[in-house]
Amino acid sequence: MVNYNGELHLEDTKFLNHRNRGLRYGDALFESIRVIQNKIIFWEDHYLRLMASMRILRMEIPMDFTMEHLEAEILKTMEAGNLDNARVRLSVFRKDGGLYRPDTREVSYIIETELLESTFFVLDESDYEIELFKDFYVNADLLSTLKTNNRMINIVGSIFAEENGYQNCLLLNGSKKVVEALNGNLFMVQGNNITTPPINDGCLNGIVRKKLIEIIQKHEEFTLREVSISPFDLQKADELFITNAIIGIRPISKYRKKEFDFAVAKKLIGRLNTIARLELPN
Structure with a gap:
């Protein structure tokens, strides 16, 4: 499942278009997050880094972009996919419009989930x-x-x-x-x-x-x-x-x-x- 601005979609659903600023200009941020037993690991650190990065890039932070709200959306997406342990990608990008200078500083977000087999970090000692x-x-x-x-x-x-x-x-x-x-x-x-x-x-x-x-x-x-x-x-x-x-x-x-x-x-x-x-x- 994919969560786009709070709405759940099947992974093959087409909900973005060619005007997406993340596609056009890389006007986007993302967090790669590990979730174990439906608990987001190091969530406060991820959230604070995301907020700081959005401010640096002069993105407008929505009033409901609280730690609790985004956590609930991540867990909602995992529940819809029947996942307890997952790799989560939370992407935030400026809404469509404009050339290099955006028409708006408002943002949209996408939450993607992928099954993780291991519960905790495992040291891989194979050749590298x-x-x-x-x-x-x-x-x-x-x-x-x-x-x-x-x-x-x-x-x-x-x-x-x-x-x-x-x-x-x-x-x-x-x-x-x-x-x-x-x-x-x-x-x-x-x-x-x-x-x-x-x-x-x-x-x-x-x-x-x-x-x-x-x-x-x-x-x-x-x-x-x-x-x-x-x-x-x-x-x-x-x-x-x-x-x-x-x-x-x-x-x-x-x-x-x-x-x-x-x-x-x-x-x-x-x-x-x-x-x-x-x-x-x-």
């Missing part, structure tokens, strides 16, 4: 080789930190990875610093130090990135650093892993000739699942 994607670069600015529909570099990078037998690629900014993976934030482990690129390098302001930073800062064994990562640093690392709201943590097994361990990722995914469980009702 990466490479740098250097055809295009991420801008180190505020727009790059938002989860907008402008994902062309991620699309072309994904095609490059497929053509060359890689499972993922890392993106660089104009200063040739490593920013993130195609589908999530990057963390690098060197001894007891865990490093992730700072937001001002242009990386996505990820929800699980935020949660892991909080976890690591409370972990007596590790020191968290938000500093720039160069491509040369990658081969000195003990571990590399990717994070996003759906997979949680995805270890990288190989970058060029360097192979990596998963020990720290195993420790952290346990703690990530612990705080995810705290979101569930007793």
